[in-house]
Structure formats: C-alpha cells, structure tokens
Amino acid sequence: MSKFVSINKGALALQLRLPQVGMPEIMSFTNTPPKASGDANEPSILGTIERSSRINGMDSAVPNAVLLPLGGMGFFGWPAITGHRMGQTFILQFANWQVEEADQKTHLHAQDDIAKIGLTITLQAFASGVIGVSTRLSNHGEADYLLERCMAGSFPIPAGKVEVTGYHGMWGREFHSFTEPLGEGLWMRQNRRGRTSHDCPPTLFIDHQAMQFAVSLGWSGNHQIVIDKLDDGRRLLHAGEVLEPGEVILAPGERYQSPTLYAGADTKAFHSFVRDDLVAWPTGQMAPRPVTLNTWEGNYFDHRIEDLKSQASAAASLGIERFVLDDGWFGERDDDTTSLGDWDIDPRKYPQGLAPLIDHVTGLGMEFGIWLEPEMTNPASKLMTAHPDWVLQVDGRSHLLSRNQLVLDLSRKEVHDYLFDKIDTLLSAHAISYIKWDMNRDLTQVGGANGRAATSAQTRAVYALMDRIRAAHPKVEIESCSSGGGRVDFGVLARTHRVWASDCTDALDRLDIQHGITGFLPPELVGAHVSASPNHQTGRRHSLAFRAIVAMAYHFGVELNPQTLAPEEQQELAHYIAVHKRLRNLLHKPGASFHHPPLDGRYVWGAGDKSRIALFIAQGPQMMAEQPAPVVVETPDAASNDGLWRIAAVHPAHPAFSRISDAQRKLLEGDIEFPLSDLARTGLPLPMMQPESAVLLEIEHVKGGPSNG
Structure with a gap:
C-alpha cells in the first residue's frame, strides 16, 4: 500500500505518494492549502487512480510528475539524477521508501539494491510557508560511483501558459529582471563561473494562471535551473549543482549532499524566510542596521592613518555608526597587483599597527569593520613565493589571471588552516565587529590537489571557513561581497548578514539593481551607499538628495571621503542620515516594505x-x-x-x-x-x-x- 506525505506550514502545500517502486509521486502542489485543518494530510483519492498511457506508450504507465525523475525505466524526460560505475550500473530505481521525522524535517529514505545506491530526500516546511528540499546520495557498493548529476529537488508547474521571471546582468548591472514564456522544449539556465554570478543568480519566479511561486537555490557555486515539459503537458522544475566531468566520484561508503532548493509563494514569503529562518544574527536577533562608511571609493589604496582618523571623526559627526576599512591595509598593497594572501598589517602605512585607528574609531562610538578577500592571492605575494602549489590549477595549463588574481584551493587543509589562523589572529587582537568578505573573480582551471575538478569542493570549503570563523568569533558580522553582487544566494546568507548588491554606486543604475534584488531579499540586508558626484563608475553627476533617497530604505551607508564635502553638503547628508535613523525601524520592519x-x-x-x-x-x-x-x-x-x-x-x-x-x-x-x-x-x-x-x-x-x- 502506498504511503502519503504532506509538507505544508503556510501558503504552499506539497503532497507526495511514496510507491513500492519508483520515485515519490507529486499528488499536488498548491499555494492555496485546504482550509480545513488536517485536509492537507489526507491522501488524494483521485490521485491514487492508475493512469493509462497512449496506445504506443508503455503497457504500464510510468508516473511523470515525481520528485527527481530517473531515466531508463520508462521516463523519457530530463533525468534529475545520473551516474554510473565505469559505464555500468547506469540505471537507478529506488524502492522500499521509509519516512523519518526528525528536527522538524521529513526524511524520505530509499534504496536501489541492484545498483547499491541509497537515497535520502529531506523536506522542511518553514513558518513563512517556504518549503526546502535537498538530496543525499550514498554509495553502498564495493566500487566507485561516478555521479554526473544530482538535483536538489523538483517542483511541478501546471499545464498551460507559463511565464518565468529571473535575473540577468553583468558586473555593475546586477539583478535586472527578465520575463519570458515557456515553450515546448526544455528550458535551462546554467552558471559555470564558480560563484553565484552576476548574470545568472539561481532564483526564478513562476507565473501560471492557477499557480504562482518562486524558487531559489541555496548555493554559491556552479548551478542550474531546468524546466522540463512532461508527457501530459505539465512541467517539472529542477535545480541543483552543475558537476564537472569526474568532479564527484563516490568511493564505497561515501555520499553526496546537494544544496537546498527553496520554494516560496512570493516575495513576502522569501523575505520572511530570510529574516526568521536563514540569517543567524550574533545576538539571536537583528540589531538596528548601523549606518556605514566604507573607505574604498574615498581612498582606494591610499591609506594615511591621520587622514583616516580625520575621516572617521567627520563620519561620526554626520551620524555614521560603522567605519569599514577597505582594501589596502596589508602586505605591500599599493595597487591590485600584489599582496593578496599576505594578511599581515602593512608597517609602512600602519607603523603601530591598526590599533591606533581602531581605538580612534571605537572611541567615537562607531563599530570598526575590515575588508578581507581570503580566497584569492596575487602571483606577486609572499604566499605564492612560499607555496605556489596552493592555488587551483591544472597540470600543464598556464594560469589565467583575472584582476591580477589566482584562487587558493581552500579544500586543502593547510590552506584552510593558514587562512583561519591569519583571520583569527586579526580578529582576536582587535575590536573588529564586521568583515567585508570579498571575492573578486570567476573560477577557471578549477583543479584540486588530486588533479580533478574541484568547484563543488571549493564552494563547500568556503562555507567551512566562514562557519569556523563565525564559531570562533560569534559576535562578528560578515558581509558577502563578490565584485558587487556576484555571490548573493541563500547558501552564503546562512553564514552572512548583509550583501553588497553591486560595485556600481550610481543612483540611477541602483534603481533597477535594488528593485530586482528585493524580489527575494529584505531591504535591510542590501547594502546601499551614497557615493561621490561625479560617480566613479559612470561619471554621472547627481544631486545629493537623489543619491541619498535612492539608498535610504536599505542598509544605508556612505562611500566617499566626508571631508571632501562642502559644509552645506555635510549638513544635507547629516539630515538624510538622521531621517533614515528615525525611520529605520519602519523601513526594516518585517512585513512592512x-x-x-x-x-x-x-x-x-x-x-x-x-x-x-x-x-x-x-x-x-x-x-x-x-x-x-x-x-x-x-x-x-x-x-x-x-x-x-x-x-x-x-x-x-x-x-x-x-x-x-x-x-x-x-x-x-x-x-x-x-x-x-x-x-x-x-x-x-x-x-x-x-x-x-x-x-x-x-x-x-x-x-x-x-x-x-
């Protein structure tokens, strides 16, 4: 007899039937759950009726609308899981489904006794109505299993006309919305940049006359969203990692854990989920978002401690609450060609270390933050001189530089430990409450120490380093910056507290960027700064009022040297900062925006x-x-x-x-x-x-x- 499983705690409701053999069949997926309590958990009588296929089809109809459909056994669409053992055992068919309820999650366990592969699908419903799904595949055999594809999860879309809305863009032009209809064929968006990307973030909104919902993959590496049309006209949406050839080879006893795919009814549901269930604040709840001065556009690499102290004093007089020292404080970092990886304070610029500047900033009543880019190094660095083998590389292939950078292989224990020790020493010795964690290039030649593709391992290693730093320094907040909005997703946000939406601070361009990103993120997590006029990215000149008003509703900040402002401009900026503070609890109030x-x-x-x-x-x-x-x-x-x-x-x-x-x-x-x-x-x-x-x-x-x- 079939088992039924229902997942719902809000606007979305998912009901599954677990067959004796085969993948969990999706009985219903709606954003209007039954009104009567308990109805959502009752098995669908109509859903249990066996359907017949066309005359030239299979003699016994194979369900199409299932979680993670598999190929080779009567399903002819896009398989969500594929793999093999050196060309053998290339078909999977799971059976004997068991249901386990633990930690407010529902785990569905099954086994393929012929392939000797185990599968666990984990589902969770959050108070916001968001549903999360992830997949774990285990090798129970005696030989290696080469996993080619394993999606995190699947969600159905009704038959008929469907439009999808997603995001495209580039550096400085992130989160521009596009809307297009689905056609007859397979719809796919892939990202292979090794980070979430500026042009293809893993979030999509589905609009059907009978059903509207959105999905977002919690993952900061290569990814794909696929929508496949089924034999009966319905569609299945899948999302998960993109795995490179040979990237995941499971030895006997090893397992692969997918990222989590989240589905929400709408923007409001995603905002609630991020606020209540995803972001982990140092004190357990969000404190008012401090108005921030970031030193980058006001100074670049020109660090003079007395001038920085004066800037901090000017910032405090404007009402600014957090002072963030950007790139240029370490090694011999006078430009972007050198010293990444050499995370020691530059004695030329800071002969007494950072303490005099930090003491001055905190003495003014402001928090102190600092810029780091742990994942990167420059060929011209002490680190690369000592450890040229520590970067991601492929034997026989010359390095490809981007922004004069190479990428450290964080999956190597010695690299992970080196970076943790440097960051831990810095944070332990100073009153630093905030890290601007940057990551400024796409990944190429992503070969690990074993010579195999390592994008997935690199992404997990970045998460592990963030997790270790947060565990050691739980009061420190982290901003996710990746040459602007190149790493904005629900995976990194489980470890961070703010994102930098774009390196473009031009208020005109920011209108589209901020409108787009707030489709799935609440405004208080989105950094938005008042910068100089003319703007450093576009050369446009804008009034201070325009620049301030465009930024005020978000995590408000300043990206200029306040000493360069005329007295009347300082007075005007102070006015907008004061208005923001007065309205901040409204602007960032849950459900109000x-x-x-x-x-x-x-x-x-x-x-x-x-x-x-x-x-x-x-x-x-x-x-x-x-x-x-x-x-x-x-x-x-x-x-x-x-x-x-x-x-x-x-x-x-x-x-x-x-x-x-x-x-x-x-x-x-x-x-x-x-x-x-x-x-x-x-x-x-x-x-x-x-x-x-x-x-x-x-x-x-x-x-x-x-x-x-």
Whole structure:
C-alpha cells in the first residue's frame, strides 16, 4: 500500500505518494492549502487512480510528475539524477521508501539494491510557508560511483501558459529582471563561473494562471535551473549543482549532499524566510542596521592613518555608526597587483599597527569593520613565493589571471588552516565587529590537489571557513561581497548578514539593481551607499538628495571621503542620515516594505504600518506621458487603519518637480487629509518629476480608524 506525505506550514502545500517502486509521486502542489485543518494530510483519492498511457506508450504507465525523475525505466524526460560505475550500473530505481521525522524535517529514505545506491530526500516546511528540499546520495557498493548529476529537488508547474521571471546582468548591472514564456522544449539556465554570478543568480519566479511561486537555490557555486515539459503537458522544475566531468566520484561508503532548493509563494514569503529562518544574527536577533562608511571609493589604496582618523571623526559627526576599512591595509598593497594572501598589517602605512585607528574609531562610538578577500592571492605575494602549489590549477595549463588574481584551493587543509589562523589572529587582537568578505573573480582551471575538478569542493570549503570563523568569533558580522553582487544566494546568507548588491554606486543604475534584488531579499540586508558626484563608475553627476533617497530604505551607508564635502553638503547628508535613523525601524520592519513595478521610468517603494508610511518615489529617465499617473500605494499593515492621513514631511524640502498646481502644493504641505483607501484606489496625484531626481514623503495617520477613533 502506498504511503502519503504532506509538507505544508503556510501558503504552499506539497503532497507526495511514496510507491513500492519508483520515485515519490507529486499528488499536488498548491499555494492555496485546504482550509480545513488536517485536509492537507489526507491522501488524494483521485490521485491514487492508475493512469493509462497512449496506445504506443508503455503497457504500464510510468508516473511523470515525481520528485527527481530517473531515466531508463520508462521516463523519457530530463533525468534529475545520473551516474554510473565505469559505464555500468547506469540505471537507478529506488524502492522500499521509509519516512523519518526528525528536527522538524521529513526524511524520505530509499534504496536501489541492484545498483547499491541509497537515497535520502529531506523536506522542511518553514513558518513563512517556504518549503526546502535537498538530496543525499550514498554509495553502498564495493566500487566507485561516478555521479554526473544530482538535483536538489523538483517542483511541478501546471499545464498551460507559463511565464518565468529571473535575473540577468553583468558586473555593475546586477539583478535586472527578465520575463519570458515557456515553450515546448526544455528550458535551462546554467552558471559555470564558480560563484553565484552576476548574470545568472539561481532564483526564478513562476507565473501560471492557477499557480504562482518562486524558487531559489541555496548555493554559491556552479548551478542550474531546468524546466522540463512532461508527457501530459505539465512541467517539472529542477535545480541543483552543475558537476564537472569526474568532479564527484563516490568511493564505497561515501555520499553526496546537494544544496537546498527553496520554494516560496512570493516575495513576502522569501523575505520572511530570510529574516526568521536563514540569517543567524550574533545576538539571536537583528540589531538596528548601523549606518556605514566604507573607505574604498574615498581612498582606494591610499591609506594615511591621520587622514583616516580625520575621516572617521567627520563620519561620526554626520551620524555614521560603522567605519569599514577597505582594501589596502596589508602586505605591500599599493595597487591590485600584489599582496593578496599576505594578511599581515602593512608597517609602512600602519607603523603601530591598526590599533591606533581602531581605538580612534571605537572611541567615537562607531563599530570598526575590515575588508578581507581570503580566497584569492596575487602571483606577486609572499604566499605564492612560499607555496605556489596552493592555488587551483591544472597540470600543464598556464594560469589565467583575472584582476591580477589566482584562487587558493581552500579544500586543502593547510590552506584552510593558514587562512583561519591569519583571520583569527586579526580578529582576536582587535575590536573588529564586521568583515567585508570579498571575492573578486570567476573560477577557471578549477583543479584540486588530486588533479580533478574541484568547484563543488571549493564552494563547500568556503562555507567551512566562514562557519569556523563565525564559531570562533560569534559576535562578528560578515558581509558577502563578490565584485558587487556576484555571490548573493541563500547558501552564503546562512553564514552572512548583509550583501553588497553591486560595485556600481550610481543612483540611477541602483534603481533597477535594488528593485530586482528585493524580489527575494529584505531591504535591510542590501547594502546601499551614497557615493561621490561625479560617480566613479559612470561619471554621472547627481544631486545629493537623489543619491541619498535612492539608498535610504536599505542598509544605508556612505562611500566617499566626508571631508571632501562642502559644509552645506555635510549638513544635507547629516539630515538624510538622521531621517533614515528615525525611520529605520519602519523601513526594516518585517512585513512592512513594498516595491512596485517601475512605470514610465518612475520607481516607487517604501514601508508602512498602522500609523505612518515612508514613500519613496524616484524618476529615472524622462517620462513619456504628458501627465504622470497617480501614485497608487497599498501598504501591508496600514490598510487595517483607514481613517484620515496626510503628508507630514517632504524630503528634500523642494523636490525637482517640473510643474506643480496649487492643489498639489497643498497636498504636499499637508493641508489635505485623505482616507487611506484613496491612496490604494485613486493614488497620490503628484507633479511630474525631473529625470534623475527623487522624493521621500512621510505620510502619517491623523484621525479615525482603530488607533485614533
């Protein structure tokens, strides 16, 4: 008799049937679970009816919609697991499924007695409604098993028209959304860059008339998402690692553990999952995100300790709360050609070490952070002179440099221990509360010490080093930076506390980048900084108001030397920092944020609760319309408190409007009160804004509704 398993704790519900032989059959996968408690766990009567195939098909129909379908036994689609023993034992068929409940997870165990391969599929439902699935494959035989492919999991998509939305881009242009329809053939996106990538992050949104959901793979290495059309018109989505030839050879008794594939109903579910279940904060809960000064664009490699102290003093006077010393403090690091891997303080720049600077920063009441790039080295370094064999390489192949860097093989114990000792010594000797962990190149010639492909081992070794450092220094936060947004995923975020969305700090480009990344990450984890004008990446000139407002709703920071600002600019920046701090608990409140799709070059985002709304509006390019459409806003919490509302503050005081009517002026001055339902139904009739300008409106509840009735 078949066993049934149900996984649901929110918007998504997955029901499986475990057959005597074969893979778990997906009975249902919906984002509208049954209303009656317990119904979701009842076996589907209709799902147990055996289906017949076409006349020219198999005599006994083989289920198609299964978790991790396998080839060679009647399924003719894309197999989710493949492997062999030197060309033999190339077919798998699992049987005798057993269910184990442990640690709030459901483990499905099965065995192929002929191939002598064991399989465990682990499923977990989170309070956010997100479902996680991962796979473990074990070699119980007496010979090696060459694993070619093992996806983390599968989710079904109903038959009919389907659109998928994902992200593409490049360095400095990350997280740009694309939407395309699925056709008749196999749909696949692969990344082989050895990190999450700027152009192909492993997150995808599925839009079908009857079902909408999103998936994201928790993995920072090579990966793929595949959507296969089944014989009955439905589709199966799979995601997991991309394994290079010969990369995973399981000796007898060894096993392979996949990353975890997560499925959520929508952006809100992913935000809740990241906040509540993924990110592990040093104190158990997130403290207010400190306004940060990062020294990179203000100094580059030019480190002069007295000038840095002066910058720290200027930063503190602006209200900045964290000072991060970027690249250039170690070895003989005067440019990017040397010293990566030599993690000793440069005595030329810091003759008394880092302590005088750190003491000055912490004495001003700020936290101190530091930049590291542990995975990389330069050919011109003491480390490479001593240990040229420590880099990833393939015998007989010349090294391929990127940004003058080679990649250390972190899977080697001696490399791992060397890096841990250097970082542990640095953190133990200084009051450092934050690491900006960078990783600035794609991986090539990824050969390990045994000569085999090692991308998977390298990714796991990076995780292991992060885990070891966090265990030794649990109060230290880590930022994931990878030449900007090249390593942003749910795998690295289980070990870090913030991501750097892009090396591009141009406010105009950041509108799309930040809109895209908040599709799956909450805004408080996304670093967004005010940088200099003209911008160092694009050369564009923007007002300080535009630069600040575009960055304010996220993990706010500054990427310039504050001493270069004119007095009036310092005063203006201090104003925006103060406004951010005043609104921070609203902007980063769980469930409060919203982001609307851009319309005619206008971007709208913000946050709201029952008493106030912070509404950000930015105009990118010139509008095409003769008049701008009213700004319609639906806020998650505010809707329960209608009553009357008004605009209480406008930043900047004089926005860059093209033309304004008397009634619009009265609206902006707070003289017109309106019900919240008008904001959601009719919208704010705001004036047209000039291109590359922005405004922040603070809207407050004034009377009526449950708070002030």
